[in-house]
Amino acid sequence: MMLNLLPTVILLPFTGVLVDKLHRVKLMMTSDLIQGFLAILITILVLSDHLSMVWLWGYAIVTGTMSAVFQPAYSALRQQVFTPDIRGAANSLTQLGMQGMRLIGPSIGGVLISLFTAAIVFGIDGLTFIISFIFLLFIKVACATKRVKPTGKLENQPRLKTFGKDLLGGFVELKKHAWLWVTISAFAIINVCTSGVVVVILPWLINVHYEYSSSIYGLVVSASGVGSLIGGLLFGLKKTWRHRGILAYLGMSLEALSLFLMVEISWVPGLLMVIALGGMGSMFFGIIWETSLQELVPEEAFGRVVSLDILGSIGLMPLGYLFTGWLAEVIGGVKTSILLASVMTVIIMAALSIPAVRRFE
Structure with missing residues (x-):
């Protein structure tokens, strides 16, 4: 891996x-x-x-x-x-x-x-x-590069030197929009929190802490997908959404809330609803984020910007998995989930404190 x-x-x-x-x-x-x-x-x-x-x-x-x-x-x-x-x-x-x-x-x-x-x-x-x-x-499309002699x-x-300027082009584009560079920076940590809980803590929570069978774990994973599907359908029903910056981070707040609640709710239907709620919120953010990239970044620089976006999303994940597993052994899985959800909440609040993020339409 x-x-x-x-x-x-x-x-x-x-x-x-x-x-x-x-x-x-x-x-x-x-x-x-x-x-x-x-x-x-x-x-x-x-x-x-x-x-x-x-x-x-x-x-x-x-x-x-x-x-x-x-x-x-x-x-x-x-x-x-x-x-x-x-x-x-x-x-x-x-x-x-x-x-x-x-x-x-x-x-x-x-x-x-x-x-x-x-x-x-x-x-x-x-x-x-x-x-x-x-x-x-x-698929018939042209090369995105603008041919200038x-x-x-x-x-x-x-x-x-020319390649170096091309390489820095993605950073130059990101600097033009606070919404983009603030969100990529925030999600470098947020993704570590969410993926750490989902990949490391959730299987332990279902199979060991709650002592449910693997079939229940499968239902829980599916519930997240169902929530995402519902979120995608709801978002697609409306052509234009206002206050997208606030809406996107509110979606991630639902994800953080699900991480808090899943270690407190052992009733299976309630647990499934909590996980589905998190999936729905995550989907809302994902669609708003991808659409905003397509709107703000010029076509000829999009590849470099989205590469930095993907890098920010996955760059710290290997260390995040290792850290989550270590922390769970030290303080326990429940406390680790609560701690990571708390860190995620603080980062969401910090991002929303930036006017450019709140005003993004």
Whole structure:
């Protein structure tokens, strides 16, 4: 898992430049082909009894690298395709689709593994990348880079210096909008709090602290997805939302509230409702955030900005998981969840204390 995430964290600032310089659809197609080929290769290696951990380590590194290319390209492509008149509804549908797949994807994987073997399922996964490649063939968009013929001193600048300016372009764009850089900074910590609780504390809470079966844990995870689906549907019903800065952080306040309440409510229906409420609030924030990026960031710089956004979201997660596990052993899982929810609440309040965040429409 570390080898899979590390290349993504390291390469995101650089791949953002590539996304803004090269054709985004072609980058995604290349990523799909490489990941599809590797997944099918794993199947072949298992069936021929040649698979070793070295191959799996290599698989993790390459797929992590391709993720650093695909994700910012995919986000930037949505900005190109989702024109302002359909942007709100299109982002809602995209998030609904993602949440739907997160709900049924693990179940499909479990069924396939029970019917076949893990090796065969790797091959099936490889075919899904090929299907994605075929869909991308139907998307016709231009390269986002504005073609300006260099003149004067600009033409004689060293390539390394020019690349350095391109690399800093994302930071320059972020500085123009307090809403963007404040929120990315805030979520570098908020994501550590939420993911730490959900990934580390929640399984322990359900299976050990409340002594429920794994099926209840599955219901709880599904409840979050259901809440997200409801949030996406509600958001998509209205074409224009006002006071989006306040609304987005109120959504994350619901997520923080769910982290507080889930360690106090052991009644299963109540627990499911609390988790669903958090999922709904998180979805509201997610749609507002993606739409705001598409509105504020120019097309030719979007790849670099969204790469910094993804980097801020996942950069501290590996350390966050480690810290959450350590803290839970020291003070207990319940206190850890309350502490992380408290930190999250403080950061939300600090962000809302900034006028530019509150006034974002």
